[in-house]
Amino acid sequence: MKSARFYLVLSIVLAAFAGVVAAWCATHYFASRDHDPSLHRIIHRELGLDETQRAQVAEIEARFSSQREARAREMRAANARLAAAIEADRELSEDVQSAIEDFHHAMGELQMETIRYVFEIRGVLTPEQRARFDATVTAYLTDPDW
DSSP, rough: OHHHHHHHHHHHHHHHHHHHHHHHIIIIISOOOOOOHHHHHIIISOOOOOOOHHHHHHHHHHHHHHHHHHHHHHHHHHHHHHHHHHHHHHHOHHHHHHHHHHHHHHHHHHHHHHHHHHHHHHHOOOOHHHHHHHHOOOOOOOTTOO
16 A cells, blocks of 8 residues: 555655646747847857957947936826826826826837937948848837737
């Protein structure tokens, strides 16, 4: 009787272990590797930037990162004002509308700064690199699932 329990427990442990191994294999070996190309990966790994281009791109990215963070703070502040206005007014008041407009303004500025960033990066690329970069940007902007 004792050996039957031992084999039952051993079978359960081995089955659980086999399930873990199967799940790991499925996610690491059999899962689709056709991920959308990221703009960052394209720029840093696939365009073959030279040292001068890398330095220029790093400067552009540092400036854009600072701008993006500032806009994100503006959007969070506008959302906080929106929450406070909704809590206080419980209707589509002038304060609610103003907070929405503030958020949209910050979001629009972020989009404009992002497009400027794209064009700045594009400006340091060779014609061959630009073709790959442009195709990636176009794919992102026309992705129906986004």
